[in-house]
Amino acid sequence: MAILEIKHVSKFFGGLAANSDVSFEMEQGMVMGLIGPNGAGKTTLFNCITGYYPPSKGDVVFDGRSMHGLLPDKVCKLGMVRTWQKVRPLAKMSVVDNVMVGALCRTGSLKKARDMAMEQIKVVGLGQRSGFLAGGLPIGERKKLEVARVLATQPKMLLLDEVMGGLNPAESEEIIHLILTIKNLGITQMVIEHDMKAIMRISDRIVVLNSGEKLAEGTPQEIVGNPNVVAAYLGSE
Amino acid sequence: MKRLLDPETTTGGASPAGVLIAITLLVFLFLFPRMVSDPYTLHIMILLFLSTIMGQSWNILGGYTGQYSVGHAAYFGTGAYVTMMLMQYRQVPPWYGMWAGMAVVVAVALIIGSICFRLRGPYFVLASIAVAEIIRLSAINLKEITNGAEGILITEIPPFKLGETVITDFLTKVPFYYIGLVLALLTIVITWLVQRSKLGYYFQAIREDQDAAHSLGINLTFYKNIALIISAMLTSLAGSFYAVYVGFIDPPTVLGLDISVEIVLICIIGGIGTIYGPVIGALVLVPLSEALRSNLIASAIFKTGIVSEESGIGNFLKENLAHAHTLIYGILVVVVILFMPDGVLGFFKALTAKKHKEAA
Ligand SMILES: Nc1ncnc2c1ncn2[C@@H]1O[C@H](COP(=O)(O)OP(=O)(O)OP(=O)(O)O)[C@@H](O)[C@H]1O
Numbered sequence A: 001m002a003i004l005e006i007k008h009v010s011k012f013f014g015g016l017a018a019n020s021d022v023s024f025e026m027e028q029g030m031v032m033g034l035i036g037p038n039g040a041g042k043t044t045l046f047n048c049i050t051g052y053y054p055p056s057k058g059d060v061v062f063d064g065r066s067m068h069g070l071l072p073d074k075v076c077k078l079g080m081v082r083t084w085q086k087v088r089p090l091a092k093m094s095v096v097d098n099v100m101v102g103a104l105c106r107t108g109s110l111k112k113a114r115d116m117a118m119e120q121i122k123v124v125g126l127g128q129r130s131g132f133l134a135g136g137l138p139i140g141e142r143k144k145l146e147v148a149r150v151l152a153t154q155p156k157m158l159l160l161d162e163v164m165g166g167l168n169p170a171e172s173e174e175i176i177h178l179i180l181t182i183k184n185l186g187i188t189q190m191v192i193e194h195d196m197k198a199i200m201r202i203s204d205r206i207v208v209l210n211s212g213e214k215l216a217e218g219t220p221q222e223i224v225g226n227p228n229v230v231a232a233y234l235g236s237e
Numbered sequence B: 001m002k003r004l005l006d007p008e009t010t011t012g013g014a015s016p017a018g019v020l021i022a023i024t025l026l027v028f029l030f031l032f033p034r035m036v037s038d039p040y041t042l043h044i045m046i047l048l049f050l051s052t053i054m055g056q057s058w059n060i061l062g063g064y065t066g067q068y069s070v071g072h073a074a075y076f077g078t079g080a081y082v083t084m085m086l087m088q089y090r091q092v093p094p095w096y097g098m099w100a101g102m103a104v105v106v107a108v109a110l111i112i113g114s115i116c117f118r119l120r121g122p123y124f125v126l127a128s129i130a131v132a133e134i135i136r137l138s139a140i141n142l143k144e145i146t147n148g149a150e151g152i153l154i155t156e157i158p159p160f161k162l163g164e165t166v167i168t169d170f171l172t173k174v175p176f177y178y179i180g181l182v183l184a185l186l187t188i189v190i191t192w193l194v195q196r197s198k199l200g201y202y203f204q205a206i207r208e209d210q211d212a213a214h215s216l217g218i219n220l221t222f223y224k225n226i227a228l229i230i231s232a233m234l235t236s237l238a239g240s241f242y243a244v245y246v247g248f249i250d251p252p253t254v255l256g257l258d259i260s261v262e263i264v265l266i267c268i269i270g271g272i273g274t275i276y277g278p279v280i281g282a283l284v285l286v287p288l289s290e291a292l293r294s295n296l297i298a299s300a301i302f303k304t305g306i307v308s309e310e311s312g313i314g315n316f317l318k319e320n321l322a323h324a325h326t327l328i329y330g331i332l333v334v335v336v337i338l339f340m341p342d343g344v345l346g347f348f349k350a351l352t353a354k355k356h357k358e359a360a
């Protein structure tokens, strides 16, 4: 059974169709790449899936359950959580406190939450930074903090919105390893990324959005060989 | 990069020196009325406690949760009114009445929350002001139960008894001193407990970034309402205490916008989102407003000889400075926001941190 089913999702902002009739499915444990030119509607799709907006049409089924009418906090409790393209650190709280906020979704005990948080901080490689204010971290570490925080909520599925955006090649490489590590933990992931080489390496399958519509879906090999995809990218850049 | 050394936001234990200072201070405060019996000094101390309670209560909603209510007079005044009405018209002693006050305030807070929490940022601020004004106008117009603009004057507080022994008959300021002190400590302890709990983490997460908090599993409406209820209940307690202490309330003195503003100021001036902030804010604001009220500032100006007491300006100052506290508060806020965005406390912390750096 698919863990996530996107069923004919559309989202309109006034006259603009940011998503129009998007459908696809994801299997448990896979990494799905979500690509497309700027403004294609990738982030909007994340917002529709995780309860930020109700889709204008269509439905999202996660783990056999319709997400219709659920707000982000409920979606998170059910095991699906997203990171933010424009990072959102809790600036005046320390790194460990940020991650604890995620862990507290599963426990009422601060002590337990702290242990869970420290574990995830180590997974993403921020072990040396746990006592620093989140607002003062450089961008590469903020991105890692985003990932540690969502991991601490003990999700079944992660939606990562451009976690490599703005990073240097060495940092991107670390994130690629991190995504593969998370995959080995059995957590399903949907990953928005502009770096084609990276997305080819990490994705089991790829969905391409263009002007809100699903343009193509397939394995990385199928996608690179798809003339429509090549045209969409060349046309837009 | 900023390394976090502030023990307030981490859950580390207090230092032994800190504990010693706190205990000494507590013993001093509890013995104070035995050493000083001057009623005016006790009055100032009681006002300090009252301001601390008010500031600390607002702190939970405004400082920790980031919801800047400028309508806390609604809770202060409702607590004051319920306590006074029960005492004056139903002969219910205030130590029972205050609980009734809190219960009514919780209901009021839930209604206000359901209206205001739909809004964010400046819209929330405006809505909180509007709702408090509605309550003030209601108190003026519901003459049958509130006695309208005339207000309520206490004729007599019943003596507080345990069994047959009279603990106090409220004839001096001393019982009020101890009640104020205990309530102030209570609000400080509650804030401390909140800060060191899941609630505290969730409140601060909401303050820092609502969307991020929401995505991490925090039910925004629920936790904002919890913060509001705690905050409103403690503010109501402050209102009950004020009413019984002063012995008279009317709509402007307990439900007016300037009460709401004063509550916010105590916090902003001291430093929001910290336990010491409201205490420091009270230590700054109470003496300042007393100095203004008793025209101390005007006479100080005359003493320096800058302005002659007999001159036109002198007369103007004498007549108006006592009523200018709102203006002076406004100036104070501008100064604090411009030069001390983290309050007086944050300002001095930053200064010492700088000195440390230069020394190293
Ligand atoms: N809240 C909103 N209100 C109105 N229009 C919006 C809103 N959010 C997104 N849009 C519009 O919807 C379209 C899709 O935006 P979206 O952010 O989903 O694109 P994206 O694929 O994530 O782009 P990028 O790669 O730049 O992040 C854009 O034209 C955007 O301007």
Ligand SMILES: [Mg+2]
Pocket (backbone or CB within 6 Å): A042, A043, A044, A085
């Ligand atoms: Mg985007």
